[in-house]
Every structure is written in structure tokens, then in C-alpha cells.
Amino acid sequence: MAADEPSPDDAPRSARVNIKRPKPEPRRPTRSASYIRSASKSLRREAEKILGKPRLRDRIPERIVKQIVYTVGEIDRLLAAGGEADILALEREAEALDDILHVHASFGRKSTLRETLENVGVAIIVALGVRSCLYEPFKIPSGSMMPTLRAGDHIFVNKFAYGVQIPLTTTVIGAGWFDDIERGEVIVFRYPLNESDDFIKRVIGLPGDTLRVNGDRRRMEIMRAGEDHFEVIERERLADEKCLAETSTEPIENCTVYLETIGENSYQVRYRDDLRTSDPSMRTFVVPADHLLVMGDNRNASHDSLAWQVTEDAVSAAGLLSRIDLHDLTGNEGRIEVREGLGDTTENDDGRLDRVRYIAERPSPSHELELEVWRPGGPGLDPRALAESMAAAAGATELIGFDLLLDDVMGVGPRERARLIGVGEQVGELYRGEDPVARELVFHSPDEQLVFRMHCGRSRCTRWADMATRLVRVVESWQANPDYDARELLIRETGNPRSLPGRAKVHERFIERRFGSLGSGVRLRAWRTPSESMAVLRDAALGEFGVGPAGFMLNARFDTPIREAAELTDIGSSSVSSASLITLDADSGWVVVLADDQHAMLGVLECGPKRCKNRQDVVDLALLVSSRFVAAADDPSRMPDLLTQSDAGSLPEVPSVGPTHYYWDHVQYEGRVLDDSHSLEIDVEMNPPDGLAAGLERAKQALYEPIAATELADDAWYAAGASGHQFVFAVPETNLVITLSCRPGLCASEAVALTLARRAREKAGDTENFLQKDVTRARPFVPRGNVKGRAEVIWWPTSRFWRRIE
Numbered sequence: 184m185a186a187d188e189p190s191p192d193d194a195p196r197s198a199r200v201n202i203k204r205p206k207p208e209p210r211r212p213t214r215s216a217s218y219i220r221s222a223s224k225s226l227r228r229e230a231e232k233i234l235g236k237p238r239l240r241d242r243i244p245e246r247i248v249k250q251i252v253y254t255v256g257e258i259d260r261l262l263a264a265g266g267e268a269d270i271l272a273l274e275r276e277a278e279a280l281d282d283i284l285h286v287h288a289s290f291g292r293k294s295t296l297r298e299t300l301e302n303v304g305v306a307i308i309v310a311l312g313v314r315s316c317l318y319e320p321f322k323i324p325s326g327s328m329m330p331t332l333r334a335g336d337h338i339f340v341n342k343f344a345y346g347v348q349i350p351l352t353t354t355v356i357g358a359g360w361f362d363d364i365e366r367g368e369v370i371v372f373r374y375p376l377n378e379s380d381d382f383i384k385r386v387i388g389l390p391g392d393t394l395r396v397n398g399d400r401r402r403m404e405i406m407r408a409g410e411d412h413f414e415v416i417e418r419e420r421l422a423d424e425k426c427l428a429e430t431s432t433e434p435i436e437n438c439t440v441y442l443e444t445i446g447e448n449s450y451q452v453r454y455r456d457d458l459r460t461s462d463p464s465m466r467t468f469v470v471p472a473d474h475l476l477v478m479g480d481n482r483n484a485s486h487d488s489l490a491w492q493v494t495e496d497a498v499s500a501a502g503l504l505s506r507i508d509l510h511d512l513t514g515n516e517g518r519i520e521v522r523e524g525l526g527d528t529t530e531n532d533d534g535r536l537d538r539v540r541y542i543a544e545r546p547s548p549s550h551e552l553e554l555e556v557w558r559p560g561g562p563g564l565d566p567r568a569l570a571e572s573m574a575a576a577a578g579a580t581e582l583i584g585f586d587l588l589l590d591d592v593m594g595v596g597p598r599e600r601a602r603l604i605g606v607g608e609q610v611g612e613l614y615r616g617e618d619p620v621a622r623e624l625v626f627h628s629p630d631e632q633l634v635f636r637m638h639c640g641r642s643r644c645t646r647w648a649d650m651a652t653r654l655v656r657v658v659e660s661w662q663a664n665p666d667y668d669a670r671e672l673l674i675r676e677t678g679n680p681r682s683l684p685g686r687a688k689v690h691e692r693f694i695e696r697r698f699g700s701l702g703s704g705v706r707l708r709a710w711r712t713p714s715e716s717m718a719v720l721r722d723a724a725l726g727e728f729g730v731g732p733a734g735f736m737l738n739a740r741f742d743t744p745i746r747e748a749a750e751l752t753d754i755g756s757s758s759v760s761s762a763s764l765i766t767l768d769a770d771s772g773w774v775v776v777l778a779d780d781q782h783a784m785l786g787v788l789e790c791g792p793k794r795c796k797n798r799q800d801v802v803d804l805a806l807l808v809s810s811r812f813v814a815a816a817d818d819p820s821r822m823p824d825l826l827t828q829s830d831a832g833s834l835p836e837v838p839s840v841g842p843t844h845y846y847w848d849h850v851q852y853e854g855r856v857l858d859d860s861h862s863l864e865i866d867v868e869m870n871p872p873d874g875l876a877a878g879l880e881r882a883k884q885a886l887y888e889p890i891a892a893t894e895l896a897d898d899a900w901y902a903a904g905a906s907g908h909q910f911v912f913a914v915p916e917t918n919l920v921i922t923l924s925c926r927p928g929l930c931a932s933e934a935v936a937l938t939l940a941r942r943a944r945e946k947a948g949d950t951e952n953f954l955q956k957d958v959t960r961a962r963p964f965v966p967r968g969n970v971k972g973r974a975e976v977i978w979w980p981t982s983r984f985w986r987r988i989e
Contacts, residue, residue: 214274216270219270219273219274219277220262220273222277223258223261223262223273223276223277224262226258226277226280226281226284227255227258227259227280229284230251230254230255230280230284230288231255233284233288234248234251234252239288239290242288242290243287243288244287247283247287247288250283251280251283251284251288254276254279254280254283255280257272257276258273258276258277258280261273261276318339318340318341318342318343319339319340319342319971319972320337320338320339320340320978321337321338321339321340321371321381321383321974322335322336322337322338323335323336323337323338323383325429326429326430326481326484327383327384327479327480327481327484327485327486327487328369328383328384328385328479328480328481328485329426329427329429329453329480329481330424330426330427330440330451330452330453330480330481331369331385331450331451331480331988331989332369332383332480332974332977332988333427333429334429334430335980336977336979336980336983337977337978337979337980338383338974338975338976338977338978338988339974339975339976339978340371340971340972340973340974340975341972341973341974341975342971342972343972344362344972344973344975345362345363345364345970345972345973362973364386364389364475364967364970364973365386365446365447365448366386366387366388366389366392366445366446366448367385367386367387367444367445367446367447367448367449367450368385368386368448368973369383369384369385369386369973369974369988370383370384370385370386370475370477370970370971370972370973370974371383371970371971371972371973371974372384372477372965372969372970372971373969373971374969375491375962375964375965375966375969376491376493376962378969381971382477383974384477384478384479384485384487384488385450385477385478385479385480386475386476386477387403387405387445387476387477387478387488388405388468388470388475388476388488389407389408389470389475390408390470390471390472390473390474390475390967391407391408391409391470391472392405392406392407392408392469392470392476393405393406393413393467393468393469393470394406394467394468394470394476395413395465395466395467395468396465396466396468396489397462397463397464397465397466398460398461398462398463398464398465398466399459399460399461399462399483400454400478400482400483400489401454401482401483402415402465403415403416404416405445416443416444416445417443417444417445418441418442418443418444418452419441419442419443419444420439420440420441421440421441421442421451424440424451425440426438426439426440426453426455437455437456437457438453438454438455438456438457439453439454439456440452440453441453441454448989449989450480450989451480451989452480452481452482453480453481453482454482454483455481455483455484458483458484459483460483466489468488468489468963468964470964471964473966473967473968474964474965474966474967475964475965475967475970476488476963476964476965477965488963488964488965489963491961491962491963492959492960492961492962493959493960493962494957494958494959494960495534495957495958495960496534496954496955496956496957496958497534497535497537497954497955497958497960498534498535498536498537498867498868498869498919498953498954498955499537499539499953499954499955499958500537500538500539500865500866500867500953501521501539502946502952502953502954502955503539503865503867503921503943503946503947503952503953504539504541504863504865504939504942504943504946506519506521506541508939508942509541509543509863509929509939512935512938512939512942513543513929513930513931513935513939515543515861515929517543517544517545517855518543518544518855518857519541519542519543519544520541520542520857521539521540521541522539522540522541522542534869534958534960535868535869535870535871536866536867536868536869537866537867538864538865538866538867539864539865540862540863540864540865541862541863541864541929542857542858542859542861542862543857543861543862543928543929544855544856544857544861545855545856545857545858545860545861545928546853546854546855547640547642547854547855547856548620548621548640548854549620549621549640549641549642549643549854550640550642550643550854550855550856551621551638551639551640551643551851551852551853551854552637552638552639552640552643552644552673552676552851552852552854553636553637553638553639553849553850553851553852554635554636554637554638554657554669554672554673554849554850555573555635555636555637555669555715555847555848555849556633556634556635556668556669556672556847556848556849557569557633557634557635557715557846557847558632558633558665558846558847563693563695563708564708564720564723564724564727565723565726565727566627566632566633566634567612567627568723568724568726568727569634569719569723569726570612570614570625570626570627570634571614571723571726572719572720572722572723572726573625573634573636573719573723574614574616574623574625575722576716576718576719576722577616577623577625577636577638578616578618578623579614579615579616579623579624579625580614580616581614581615581616582612582613582614583613583614583615584613585604585607585608585610585613585651585654586604586607587647588607588613588615588647588648588650588651588654589603589604589607589648589651603651603652603655606655606658606659607651607654607655609628609658610626610627610628610654610658611626611627611628612626612627613625613626614626615647615650617641619641620640620641621638621639621640621641622638622639622640622641622644622647622650623636623637623638624636624637624639624650624654625637626654628658628661633661635654635657637650637653637654637657639653640854642854642856643854653673656672656673657672657673660672660674668848668850669848669849669850670850672850673850673852676852680850680851680852680853681850681851681852681853688819689846690819690822691711691819691822692710692711692712692713692714692819693708693709693710693711693713693846694707694708694709694711694822694823694825695707695708695709695839696823696825696826696836696839697836697837697839698794698826698828698831698832698834698835698836698837699791699793699794699831699834699835699837700791700837702770702771702772702791703771703772703791703792703793704791704793704794704831704834704837705788705789705790705791705794705795705804705826705830705831705832705834706788706789707786707787707788707789707808707825707826708724708786708787709784709785709786709787709808709815709822709825709826710784710785710786711783711784711815711816711819711822712783712784712816713783713785713847714847714848714849715847715849717778717780717783717785720785721765721776721778721785724776724787725765725767725776728767728769728774730767762777762778762779762784762786762809762812763777763778763779763780764776764777764802764805764806764809765778766798766801766802766805768798769789771791771792772789772790772791772792772795772801773789773790773795773798773801774787774788774789774790774801775787775788775790775801775802775804775805776788777805777808777809777812779809779812779816782812782813782816783816784809784812784815784816786805786808786809786812786825788801788804788805788808788826790804793832793834794831794832794834804830807830808825808826808830811824811825812825859926860926860927860928861926861928861929862925862926862928862929863923863924863925863926863929863930863939864906864923864924864925865921865922865923865924865943866882866921866922867919867920867921867922867947867953868882868919868920869917869918869919869954870918871918871920875913875915875918875920876913878913878920879898879911879912879913879920881920882911882920882922883900883911885911885922886900886902886904886909886911887902887903887904887905888902888904889901889902889911890902892910892912892937892940894937895910895912895937895940895941895944896912896913896944898912898913899911899912899913899940900912901933901937903933906924906926907924907925907926907927907930907936908924908925908927908930908932908933908935908936908937909922909923909924909925909936910922910923910936910937910940911923912940912944914944914947914948916947916948917947917948917949917950917953919947919953921943921944921947923936923939923940923943925939974988975987975988976988
């Protein structure tokens with residue numbers, strides 16, 4: 184025994200007599216060795232703490248102090264030894280020390296109540312610290328995160344991942360020292376619309392991001408903060424993955440699993456096909472600072488950012504100007520569309536702010552589509568000559584094969600390509616041409632008795648292949664029913680077409696009279712107010728006799744030789760008629776083409792040797808016919824009087840077989856588009872939080888070089904800039920600040936924009952015009968301070984034990 188350790192014999196006898204010693208040691212300890220060691224150490228620390236405080240030690244007799252010191256020394260020795268016999272002795276000494284402290288130092292020991300309260304307090308502090316700063320368990324209540332998480336899964340959330348959050352607050356300390364929240368991570372957060380509920384979703388948008396999502400949520404595009412272009416969020420179908428029911432592991436139908444990738448994170452999402460919608464519209468979300476946009480992995484069955492809404496009273500900018508106002512005050516007669524709120528959600532609004540945009544149609548030649556049809560038995564002209572005349576007038580001077588139109592066809596299989604070529608080969612001669620605005624095609628029907636002209640703007644027909652597929656559809660439609668008119672041949676087109684006059688009563692538009700045998704007698708073909716181009720008909724008539732537009736018909740394939748231009752004689756206007764007469768020699772006589780643009784009359788007169796002995800005879804007869812154009816133009820019943828039997832030298836009339844209905848019809852899909860050049864935008868703020876004057880000043884600062892607009896109001900401002908004519912003004916009666924911006928296409932002058940501003944200010948004076956009750960508003964974003972942590976692992980059930988959450 185060490186020199187400084189007291190001997191039991193040194194203790195007074197009375198102390199030894201009063202202390203109960205344990206009974207003879209049993210053969211085995213009554214408790215486990217670890218428990219005995221732990222209890223011995225605890226009693227030793229308690230004894231040292233009591234003896235270490237003078238105020239407590241002074242209350243204990245010295246002999247008892249020596250006994251405590253001796254027993255503590257024995258405990259130290261036995262703890263160091265550790266054998267089985269030493270464990271038995273250690274248990275005996277620990278019980279002795281406990282008895283001594285209980286009898287002589289109970290005033291220095293903790294009461295049971297105090298010890299319990301301290302333990303509970305420590306447990307609470309540890310639990311709060313762990314739950315607030317480290318990890319917290321959660322149970323998944325629904326299937327909104329399937330297939331990643333199922334209802335009933337238990338997860339751990341790392342609350343230390345993004346910084347330390349002060350308990351019971353939204354304040355995060357040291358956020359810059361920890362990980363940043365990344366797109367694609369799964370987080371737990373307080374539900375913004377009811378912060379007593381905890382939600383778990385996946386982060387899709389960070390502050391400054393702009394997301395576009397279609398109505399079905401199947402197409403998502405993101406423009407990251409600081410970038411200037413959108414990217415489609417990539418998604419790959421997983422054919423081998425099955426969708427499970429939300430409450431069991433049974434697979435379900437009408438559901439598809441995809442692997443989605445955003446940034447560095449890839450994860451599985453699913454879409455319920457039975458919940459699919461046909462909404463093609465795209466919603467745009469601009470994530471504000473210190474907020475997030477989140478979505479569930481069970482995409483179209485998740486209550487997430489895209490679905491969160493609140494109901495409240497809200498201001499409506501559309502109540503300040505209507506489409507009727509715009510039609511009345513701007514003179515625009517086209518369609519006007521309303522884009523309320525612009526489709527963008529830029530903040531968790533409270534109904535005080537609203538925006539509306541009106542977009543008016545404008546003409547756009549690059550979006551036009553026209554189809555002209557000349558039918559069999561038509562104008563009595565050679566179809567080939569007519570096609571070449573049309574092509575020349577349209578600038579379609581390139582003769583090609585149909586297969587060349589298909590060079591840029593994309594996404595067409597070999598079988599479909601073969602079908603297109605098969606139909607196209609029946610077309611015959613095909614002429615094409617183009618300019619910066621549109622493309623032109625002129626072609627024959629399979630039997631070469633039907634002639635088509637198709638005109639298509641480049642914005643509608645971006646490639647020649649677009650023209651080719653339309654051509655095939657037109658030919659197939661005509662083959663299915665030759666009586667289809669032009670509108671029905673383009674039945675697949677959309678929009679409201681405008682049909683030009685066609686299919687009129689043929690006897691009111693065209694007449695053919697023939698006297699004597701063909702080649703030696705007289706024949707007249709005449710058109711009254713033809714719906715088609717007079718120039719095209721005239722050139723087609725010349726082409727029929729081997730003379731066509733200069734430079735175009737040098738390679739014409741007619742049996743009649745090409746005439747020299749020098750043989751053409753333009754008689755010009757005469758005192759008898761306003762018609763222009765072109766004469767040329769034919770193999771069996773003479774031909775005169777008469778064109779009276781003033782009265783919209785056209786005639787082709789053929790005169791053989793039995794009636795016209797020389798050129799002067801045919802010119803005199805042509806002048807006689809043209810002198811009757813005025814009467815026929817006013818009265819269609821006078822058409823037969825253009826050439827009578829007496830005019831033909833009493834030659835017998837030969838009945839002609841003409842068309843039973845008018846041979847020409849035409850349809851035009853007008854090119855009209857909606858764009859910003861013809862638009863008006865109204866922004867309104869109700870009850871500015873910093874006051875009406877401050878709100879007006881903020882709106883004014885957004886203008887470029889504003890000037891006072893006292894003609895509107897004393898507190899109004901005007902500017903002309905990139906957004907057109909702009910007015911900013913306040914309405915004190917209803918506490919509104921209004922900004923009106925009108926582009927020059929819709930507001931041709933400042934005066935027009937001022938008229939609209941006055942109308943808006945007038946309507947803004949009555950809340951009945953613009954204040955809507957119980958309006959549903961989007962509330963899509965999660966405040967950064969609501970984030971509780973990152974979901975990291977699943978710790979239950981056993982089938983998914985400790986599975987990392989991707």
C-alpha cells in the first residue's frame with residue numbers, strides 16, 4: 184500500500200463499527216462487469232466532487248473523510264486490475280462507498296428528482312441540437328415523390344448540409360461555409376402556404392432561373408441565371424422500370440418512368456398517362472432572389488410549385504382597356520388576343536400587381552398560302568401554254584423533276600418517300616421559283632388537263648419539301664373527288680381562308696363561238712371580268728400559237744413553230760375601242776388577241792381565209808368585236824353578241840362544247856401574325872406599399888427620358904423609346920399607378936397612345952372595372968429560409984434500408 188494511503192486500522196473504531204460491510208462475497212457478481220465498472224467510476228467521481236468542495240467536506244467528520252479516501256483508492260486499484268476476482272471486490276467496495284456517502288454525505292448528493300430533471304434537460308438540449316443542426320427523421324406521407332420515395336418511407340434529413348438554422352426561426356447561419364443548394368437535390372421545407380406542414384420535393388429552379396413548363400409538365404426548359412438561352416431538361420425513357428402503386432408494390436398501367444438529368448444530378452421521375460392533359464400552353468416561372476422552385480418526382484400527380492395557389496382579391500389590368508377599346512381607338516380591324524399576366528410568374532404576388540398584353544394581327548406575306556386551279560375543259564386554252572404563262576407571271580422559271588423537291592425531307596421513311604415520289608411523278612411538268620418572301624410551284628394534274636399554281640410564304644413553307652408534301656395532298660384530294668374546290672383541296676390547312684371569285688356561272692364569264700370549219704372559218708373565245716389574271720390568259724393565248732413571254736418560251740415544245748417577235752403587231756388603242764390588239768400570222772390565217780383592261784374583257788379571235796383574205800380583214804373584225812366589249816361588260820347576256828353569224832360572213836355556226844361550270848377557282852390563306860410590333864401592355868400597381876407618390880416615382884424611373892404629360896394628368900409622364908409610346912400616371916381616387924406602353928404598329932402616333940391612356944385613366948376611377956373578388960393566384964416559390972435540410976438516406980423499411988436518395 185502506498186505511504187500516503189490511510190490504513191483501515193487508522194479509522195476510529197466507532198466509524199468501522201457503524202459502517203455496514205457487505206456480506207461474504209458471492210461466487211459470481213450480481214451485476215455485469217461493465218455495469219459494475221461504470222457505477223464504480225460514477226461513485227468515485229461523486230465522492231471526489233464532494234470532497235473537493237470545502238463547504239461540503241467541512242461537514243463530514245475527518246474519520247469518515249479518511250474512510251472515503253481509502254475506499255476510493257481501493258476502487259482505483261481494482262479498476263486497474265480487472266480480473267474476475269477483482270470485479271467481485273470492486274462491486275463490494277462500490278457498495279461500501281455508496282453506503283458511506285448515503286449515511287454521512289447525503290446533503291452533497293443529488294436528489295432523484297434533480298437528477299431526473301437534469302437528465303431530461305440534457306436530453307432535450309441534445310435532441311434540439313441534433314434535430315436543428317444535424318439530422319432529423321421524417322416519414323413520407325404520400326406518393327408525390329415516387330418512384331424516388333414511397334409513402335411510408337422513413338428518411339434522415341441532413342440539416343447541417345446548407346448551414347445551421349437557428350431553432351424556431353428561418354435564419355440560417357454560415358450558409359456560405361456549407362454546400363449550396365443544387366438543382367436536382369431533394370429537400371424538406373416548410374410549406375409556404377401553411378408553415379406548420381413539412382413538404383419534401385426536388386429543387387428544379389434556383390434564384391434567377393427562368394423555367395418554361397407545358398400544361399402536361401412533360402416538356403420543361405430552363406434558362407439558368409446569367410444565361411440568355413433556354414435548354415430542354417433532358418429525359419430518357421426507362422422501358423424496364425415499372426411504375427408501382429402508391430400503397431403497394433404492385434405495378435400499375437398507364438405510367439412511364441424516365442431518367443431525368445439537370446445539372447450534375449440524374450434521378451427517376453414518372454408520368455401517369457391516365458392523368459395526361461392536352462394543354463399545349465407553356466407557363467413561364469422566373470424564380471426571384473432567395474427563393475426556389477420545386478417539383479415532385481411523380482410529376483403530374485404532385486402538389487408542388489406548379490400547383491400552389493391562393494385565393495384573394497386582386498387587381499386586373501384587363502379591366503382598364505378592352506379589345507373593343509383598342510378597335511375603336513386605334514382603327515385596327517384585325518384579331519386582337521389578350522395575354523393576361525404575360526404567362527410569367529415572377530414573384531409570390533399578393534394581388535396588388537397585374538399586367539395585361541394585347542397583341543394585334545398584322546399582315547405577313549411570308550405566311551400566305553394560295554392555290555389556283557384550272558380545271559379540265561377550262562378556258563379553251565392549251566393547258567401546257569397556260570401552265571407556262573402562269574409560271575412566267577409567278578417567276579417560277581425553273582423546270583425540275585418532283586424528286587428534287589424532296590431533297591430536304593426530314594423524318595420520312597423510305598416507304599413514305601416512295602409514295603410521295605409515286606404521286607409526284609404523275610404531276611408532269613413542274614416549275615418552281617422563289618423570292619425572299621415566298622415560294623412558287625406551277626404543275627399539271629396527272630392527265631395534264633388540270634393546272635395548279637401554289638404560292639406559299641417562306642414562314643409557312645420553310646423548305647421545298649413542305650411544298651412537295653402539300654402538292655401531293657392536293658393531287659390526292661383531287662383524284663379522290665375532281666369536284667372539290669380549292670378550299671377543299673387544302674382542307675388540312677388551318678385558319679380562315681379567303682376565297683376569291685370562282686365557280687361562277689360559266690356563260691357570264693366565258694363564251695366560245697365558231698363559224699365554219701376549224702382553220703378556215705372564224706372562232707372567238709372571250710372572257711368577261713375573268714377572276715384569274717388577264718395577263719396570264721393573254722400570254723397563254725399567245726403561247727398556244729407559239730409566242731410566249733420573252734426569254735421564257737424559247738424552248739417551248741409546241742408543234743407550232745415559234746414566231747419571231749418582229750411579226751407581232753400591237754395596234755394599240757383606237758378611236759373605236761380601248762382594247763390593245765396583238766396580231767400574228769397562223770398557218771391557216773391570222774390570230775388577234777384583244778385585251779381591254781379598262782372593261783376587264785379579253786378575246787382571242789382566229790380568222791381563216793374564207794372570211795379574212797388579208798391581215799386588214801382580221802384587224803377590222805377584231806376592232807368590231809372590241810367595240811362591243813363595253814356592252815358585254817355591263818350585261819353578261821350580251822356576250823353572244825360579240826361575234827354574230829353575219830360578222831362571220833354567213834358561215835354556218837358550229838356548236839362548241841364548253842365547260843359546264845366555271846373552270847377556275849382560287850383560295851387564299853391570308854398571312855397574318857401576332858407579334859410585338861402591334862402590341863399594347865398595361866402594368867398596374869394598387870396600393871403601393873411605399874405610398875402612391877413613391878410608386879409613381881418608381882414607375883417614372885423606368886422610362887427613358889420622361890417628360891411631363893399634363894394633357895393626360897398633372898402627375899402623368901410620357902416617353903418614346905424601345906417599347907413605343909409610354910405613359911405613366913397615378914389615379915388617386917383608387918390608389919393606382921399605371922404604366923401603358925403601345926408599340927408603333929398599333930399606336931401609329933403619340934396621339935393614339937394618349938387616347939388609350941385617357942380611356943384607361945377614366946376606367947381606373949371605378950373599382951368595379953378592375954378589382955376582382957376571390958381570384959386564384961399562383962404562389963409557386965419556396966423562401967430559402969423555409970428549407971429545413973437535404974434528404975439523404977432512407978433508413979426504413981428494411982427493403983430500402985440506408986438507401987441513398989438520388
